[in-house]
Amino acid sequence: MAKRVGIEVSLAVSEAVKLANVDVVAAYPITPQTHIVEHLSELVADGDLDAEFIPVESEHSAMSTCCGSSAAGARTYTATSSQGQALMLEICYIAPALRLPIVMSVANRSLSGPISIWNDHSDMMMSRDTGWIQTVAENGQEAFDLTLHAFRVAEDPRVLLPVINNLDGFTLTHVIEPIEILDQEEVDRYLPPYQPQMRLDPENPISIGPVGMPEVFTEAKKAQDEAIKNAKSVIIEAWQEFGDLFGRYYKPVETYRTDGAETLLVTMGSLSETAMTAVDQMRANGKDVGLVRIRLFRPFPFEEFLEAVAGAKQIAVMDRALGLNGAGGPLATEVKAALYDVPERPYIWNYVAGLAGRDVTIENFVEMADGVEAAAADGLPAGYTMINVRE
Amino acid sequence: MSRAADDLKDFQRFRPKKLPVEEPLAPGHRACQGCGEVLALRQVMKALGNNVIVVSATGCMEIISSAYPQSAWRVPWLHVAFENAAAVASGVEAAHKAMIRKGRIEDKNTTFLAIAGDGGTADIGLQALSGAMERGHNFIYVCLDNEAYMNTGIQRSSSTPYGAGTTTSPPGKKSIGQETWKKNMAAIAAAHDIPYVATGSPAYYIDLMNKAKKASLVKGPAYLHLFSPCPTGWRCAVEDAVQTGRLVVQTKIFPLYEVIDGQYRLSRKVKKPKPVSEYFKLQRRFRHLTEEDIALIQERVDREYDRLLELCGIAPEE
Numbered sequence: 001m002a003k004r005v006g007i008e009v010s011l012a013v014s015e016a017v018k019l020a021n022v023d024v025v026a027a028y029p030i031t032p033q034t035h036i037v038e039h040l041s042e043l044v045a046d047g048d049l050d051a052e053f054i055p056v057e058s059e060h061s062a063m064s065t066c067c068g069s070s071a072a073g074a075r076t077y078t079a080t081s082s083q084g085q086a087l088m089l090e091i092c093y094i095a096p097a098l099r100l101p102i103v104m105s106v107a108n109r110s111l112s113g114p115i116s117i118w119n120d121h122s123d124m125m126m127s128r129d130t131g132w133i134q135t136v137a138e139n140g141q142e143a144f145d146l147t148l149h150a151f152r153v154a155e156d157p158r159v160l161l162p163v164i165n166n167l168d169g170f171t172l173t174h175v176i177e178p179i180e181i182l183d184q185e186e187v188d189r190y191l192p193p194y195q196p197q198m199r200l201d202p203e204n205p206i207s208i209g210p211v212g213m214p215e216v217f218t219e220a221k222k223a224q225d226e227a228i229k230n231a232k233s234v235i236i237e238a239w240q241e242f243g244d245l246f247g248r249y250y251k252p253v254e255t256y257r258t259d260g261a262e263t264l265l266v267t268m269g270s271l272s273e274t275a276m277t278a279v280d281q282m283r284a285n286g287k288d289v290g291l292v293r294i295r296l297f298r299p300f301p302f303e304e305f306l307e308a309v310a311g312a313k314q315i316a317v318m319d320r321a322l323g324l325n326g327a328g329g330p331l332a333t334e335v336k337a338a339l340y341d342v343p344e345r346p347y348i349w350n351y352v353a354g355l356a357g358r359d360v361t362i363e364n365f366v367e368m369a370d371g372v373e374a375a376a377a378d379g380l381p382a383g384y385t386m387i388n389v390r391e
Numbered sequence: 392m393s394r395a396a397d398d399l400k401d402f403q404r405f406r407p408k409k410l411p412v413e414e415p416l417a418p419g420h421r422a423c424q425g426c427g428e429v430l431a432l433r434q435v436m437k438a439l440g441n442n443v444i445v446v447s448a449t450g451c452m453e454i455i456s457s458a459y460p461q462s463a464w465r466v467p468w469l470h471v472a473f474e475n476a477a478a479v480a481s482g483v484e485a486a487h488k489a490m491i492r493k494g495r496i497e498d499k500n501t502t503f504l505a506i507a508g509d510g511g512t513a514d515i516g517l518q519a520l521s522g523a524m525e526r527g528h529n530f531i532y533v534c535l536d537n538e539a540y541m542n543t544g545i546q547r548s549s550s551t552p553y554g555a556g557t558t559t560s561p562p563g564k565k566s567i568g569q570e571t572w573k574k575n576m577a578a579i580a581a582a583h584d585i586p587y588v589a590t591g592s593p594a595y596y597i598d599l600m601n602k603a604k605k606a607s608l609v610k611g612p613a614y615l616h617l618f619s620p621c622p623t624g625w626r627c628a629v630e631d632a633v634q635t636g637r638l639v640v641q642t643k644i645f646p647l648y649e650v651i652d653g654q655y656r657l658s659r660k661v662k663k664p665k666p667v668s669e670y671f672k673l674q675r676r677f678r679h680l681t682e683e684d685i686a687l688i689q690e691r692v693d694r695e696y697d698r699l700l701e702l703c704g705i706a707p708e709e
């Protein structure tokens with residue numbers, strides 16, 4: 001039976017990895033990911049997890065080692081943050097192209113410079129086009145659940161792609177929350193043992209990672225594109241089954257009090273919980289505001305998103321990263337692209353907030369809702385604002 | 392700690408008339424005519440046989456053997472990127488350890504082999520290699536040293552010898568060509584206190600194959616540094632590749648030795664060394680060197696060789 005315990009979210013993620021009975025963990029420490037890998041190395045040292053823990057000398061080698069391990073047929077896990085993910089990025093592009101079902105937790109943190117250990121989504125945005133499936137956790141329970149979901153989806157023979165589960169650094173990784181930890185028998189029912197479709201085996205030799213000459217490169221990419229698009233139905237199916245087994249249901253796009261809402265906030269990650277409180281407060285004050293939270297970031301759930309925002313007059317998109325393209329944040333750019341073909345599209349204003357641990361308060365969300373309404377009423381050309389900037 | 396010497400107790404040398412017939416690396420690959428690098432690799436593969444998993448770095452050997460949908464590999468082969476062959480091999484090895492322990496696969500005593508060029512080893516891949524050797528993975532790392540980045544068009548590496556002309560160390564009015572002395576990669580590997588390190592040249596193929604075999608027998612990391620003549624990059628005649636691989640040993644420029652459990656052992660004593668100029672003569676990358684340049688190099692080669700003799704416990708000859 002599942003047990004509800006008070007546990008640090010990082011440790012809960014490690015417990016999920018243990019329950020997944022991984023074979024290989026290769027990782028390099030970086031704040032705020034450290035507690036996850038420290039706990040995993042403890043579990044291995046104590047014999048609670050039968051796995052090879054490889055304390056590699058860099059994140060570049062962490063992801064490279066994971067590629068070797070996964071190609072050899074082992075269930076493989078790593079975790080990182082910001083600079084670490086930047087260092088491994090070269091290999092992050094290769095893992096999905098080789099169709100290696102590695103699972104990685106990213107404890108989201110800002111990218112240098114200036115150097116900062118604090119939480120935002122710049123690392124998530126940096127890896128958005130790598131070809132990894134990416135989910136986003138809002139609280140500790142989700143961080144645990146989505147870790148198991150990640151293995152289930154990655155290794156599904158219809159998918160065979162690596163999966164990142166994003167969880168906000170510190171605001172999630174370092175807090176103690178009541179979390180329902182599934183027991184081994186429950187996890188085994190949800191996550192079957194890994195059965196590699198192909199592996200490096202002298203009795204059945206295959207070549208993995210050959211040169212892609214111009215005659216085949218485009219076809220290889222087309223196949224990869226199809227794979228990540230097709231993954232969405234498996235992701236949804238695996239969430240459905242998780243819900244049926246354990247009672248917690250997840251969707252690519254979650255909505256909160258969006259019925260009849262003229263104004264919507266769009267968020268990702270742990271700040272969604274603050275945004276919900278703000279929505280409650282605004283609704284209590286008679287304002288028709290709702291919230292749309294993106295849980296599946298890659299592949300981007302275009303249909304589900306359009307459905308979620310249908311009927312809204314204006315949308316305030318909150319980005320926790322700056323695109324530095326002169327147009328605000330990357331999530332807003334994505335949302336605008338999603339809405340381009342919609343004839344009656346809502347007005348959009350983008351708020352860049354919460355960079356590197358800067359607080360985003362309930363008042364800030366009220367400010368965003370008011371702001372987008374005012375901008376729409378004034379007919380301003382769509383734009384963006386960085387909030388909480390000290391000038 | 393198991394000692395390499397114990398692991399090698401029952402080692403059987405290859406005999407010229409009884410070489411294995413297997414060619415895990417098939418003919419028909421796309422290497423240049425006379426390529427000494429693919430020759431060295433072929434010898435390694437012949438020595439190791441078919442129970443091996445190969446991890447290749449980006450570079451000439453990866454390009455010439457794998458253009459999809461063709462592959463010259465009859466054994467499992469994995470290429471991920473340029474600088475990470477040692478890290479990828481670490482993962483392959485660790486995965487097998489875990490899966491065997493957990494009863495998921497049978498232990499078939501498979502050899503794990505990482506191959507990379509001198510650039511992929513001595514420059515961009517040095518960190519990953521150092522990490523893998525330090526962690527003690529049971530694998531063989533082979534550096535195929537053709538003394539430059541050949542795949543990208545003959546740019547210098549830290550393994551390019553002093554004075555050699557490459558496309559990024561061109562000789563000119565103000566430059567001799569490569570201005571630094573060749574990095575001693577084998578010594579760097581040996582400094583990691585791994586059980587087995589050796590140098591080899593495809594011109595001495597039995598020696599090279601014996602070393603590859605020994606590398607597979609020792610438990611823990613083994614490092615082979617293989618001289619790999621490249622007619623294209625060295626601007627020598629294709630038929631001279633093997634001769635170059637012989638002369639480099641006979642001139643004491645690239646001595647053949649092993650380091651077993653930290654003990655240096657000369658594989659081939661050069662009794663009547665030839666002058667370095669004989670080796671240079673065949674290659675146009677050295678043709679701009681003056682007599683003074685060559686004298687300077689000769690002096691350095693003699694000194695380095697004596698230092699090696701000393702490490703091997705052999706008194707240098709006067």
Ligand SMILES: Cc1ncc(C[n+]2csc(CCOP(=O)(O)OP(=O)(O)O)c2C)c(N)n1
Binds near residue numbers: 428449508537539
């Ligand atoms: C990160 C990265 N930097 C640069 C390159 C370009 N590159 C590919 S192979 C190569 C040189 C390979 O040289 P070496 O390792 O000596 O192998 P060789 O081709 O000489 O056998 C370079 C620079 C790359 N593929 N990846």
Ligand code: SF4
Binds near residue numbers: 455621
């Ligand atoms: S460039 Fe040199 S090393 Fe590369 S394939 Fe040609 S001869 Fe061999």
Ligand SMILES: [Mg+2]
Binds near residue numbers: 508509535538539
């Ligand atoms: Mg080279």
